[in-house]
Amino acid sequence: MNEHSIRNVVIVGGGTAGWMAAAALSRYLDNGYTQTSLIESEDIGTIGVGEATIPPLVNFNAMLGIDEDEFLAATKGTFKLGIEFVNWGQIGHRYFHPFGNYGHDLQGVHFHQLYLRERSQRVMQDISAWSITAVASSLGRCARPGPETRPPLSGMTHAFHFDASLYAAYLRSYAERLGVRRIEGKIVETRLRGEDGFVEAVTLDNGRTIEGDLFIDCSGFRGLLIEQDLETGYEDWTHWLPCDRALAVPSTYDGQPDPFTRSTAHGSGWQWRIPLQHRMGNGLVYSSAHISDDDAAQLLLDNLEGEQLADPRALSFTTGRRLLAWNKNVVALGLASGFVEPLESTSIHLIQAGIARLLALFPDKRFSPIERDEYNQQIQNLFEDVRDFVILHYWANRRTDSDFWKSCAAMELPDSLQRKIDLWRSKARIFRENAELFARTSWVAVMLGQGILPESYDPIADALDEQKVAAALEQMRLANLQAAERLPSHGEFLAEILGHRRRSEPELPEFIF
CATH class of the missing domain: 3.50.50.60 (FAD/NAD(P)-binding domain)
Structure with a gap:
């Protein structure tokens, strides 16, 4: 001192x-x-x-x-392995933004470049099949890797709802x-x-x-x-992100809590769904220029899965x-x-x-x-x-059912975001700058999830043997699926944690390691 x-x-x-x-x-x-x-x-x-x-x-x-x-x-927390987006690309479409990585790079070539090369030659499953957190989420399963956990479970990256x-x-x-x-x-x-x-x-x-x-x-x-x-x-930043209101309301729910957040796009905004141990957290983020507060409240309440537990709380923001x-x-x-x-x-x-x-x-x-x-x-x-990452979701929509979504798709983007999109559209290149929060997986998830397809892939991917790459990708996909199928449900995993019972690591097929 x-x-x-x-x-x-x-x-x-x-x-x-x-x-x-x-x-x-x-x-x-x-x-x-x-x-x-x-x-x-x-x-x-x-x-x-x-x-x-x-x-x-x-x-x-x-x-x-x-x-x-x-x-x-x-x-009263639960685990979160990513976010499911519903109706963002177009009505009826959904995709998953997972935590962690897609597959793993081969000889210094990014996984998504190899995936895009394969996809250009044959029908491929959605890239989420190569994310252990996405596969586990789709099955309602969850686990927490320990220091000795090996791939693919070592790639289980989590956050929380609370x-x-x-x-x-x-x-x-x-x-x-x-x-x-x-x-x-x-x-x-x-x-x-x-x-x-x-x-x-x-x-x-x-x-x-x-x-x-x-x-x-x-x-x-x-x-x-x-x-x-x-x-x-x-x-x-309202000219880029026009939503200026939010409503939040808790509700009951039955069954197992999903290990992910769900974001469902509506005509003038979007609704969140967040499962906790004791209730479901729900809310609607919307543009007051496109829907009235009363209609927004009714929209939210009409889309609750369980019984409403309180009156909606309103929030205005810029x-x-x-x-x-x-x-x-x-x-x-x-x-x-x-x-x-x-x-x-x-x-x-x-x-x-x-x-x-x-x-x-x-x-x-x-x-x-x-x-x-x-x-x-x-x-x-x-x-x-x-800001740029959130704007991407709005701008990349392909909806034509409301003035709100059409105006979002027509907006002029910040130069920093436009540069990222241009690099992606050319050869699917993504660079993480400075201490940027969102890593490559996040940008790939939203770009592909909302239909921004690159014209080509990085030509360096062609240096790898096609048959070996195809075999490696298939092994990664099967490893994720088989590992996820052996995990407990999210609810079971939480019950063991809350009961202070120590869980042993699930037995996995040897070839995964």
Whole structure:
């Protein structure tokens, strides 16, 4: 510690973002001199719409030393192996975006290039047959590979569905055990430092003043500090992502929980379906310019699979990002930093990524512009990567049944996305740039799933012997199928975890290894 060390971190707002930040800071700032406080009011509700995640959350929980089985029990969680998209290419069509990889590369040639070469010569099954997570999902099966697991089960990559409010409560307990101080109250005034406009303190409705060196704004869309006080500004992406409303409602369901999220496109948006242990999470994301709120609510309720358990909760939003995620001595996380609709379950990951980068660039009281600029550039890149991937789903639709979908297909794309599409259309080439979130498998899944077919494949694939490649692809396909058929159902696997019974690895055919 020195005179410039951060002594007081103040998190404004609880919910998922606030308590994720508090948990991480309590773990990594356990230095004997930095105190983390979190201000929240029980009178201010949290949104908690997102209940589906992507695989990096596994690393976040592991970073905190959280036991995965305990976490699943506490949050009523289930496993997620990918996302099924229904009616996105055209009505009646569906495809699967799996976690993990398709097959494996051969002699340095990417698997999807070999698949496309084979597909150009003969009828092939959908590429999902070469993903262990996609095959397992189609059978309703699930498992979690251990350190000694061999292919193809070692390729089982998972994320989670969970109750976001229970996750926040779980992390609150974790953070408070490690010394985070929770302060009840509403902020009614912010005191800015005269010489540079930094936030010095906030005053609560009970008159109490909380001073801080670093403030983390987790106050939701309103951006209490980052926008209302610092007037940071917001970049609006509605012209690319026109949905601006969401409704969420829980329902009952019978039978086994599917190990995947389902996204079903409707005439003016899409509906999510997220199975938890105790209920089904449902929601509708839609464009208010194309359907009324009342009709949207009716559409959602008409498409529930079980009994409605509560009234729909409404949310209005503007897709986009804060111009600076870190401004002066305020860092915005969660909805305060921006919002990309939950189509690919990225909301919680954007929180996690912001926390990770803050820890990597953690400042002192001098707040170096170099650190702030690097943080802001990385967060901007991440938001734009996610934006482009989500736009792809809308633009690549082939539906002509509504003005909404026709306008999405006709939009002018960001240059960054157009470049990716052009490279794919030519010879199916995909390059992962910088710290881009979505890997090759994700882009291949959506490109092929929504009918963007390349003119050719990479000519380097022709260097491999056709018969050997065909045999290798068939062995990979059969290995996935036979391995998945030996797995327990998702419900059975969860029951064993929740019952604290240790599962032995299933016996698999020898040739798979």
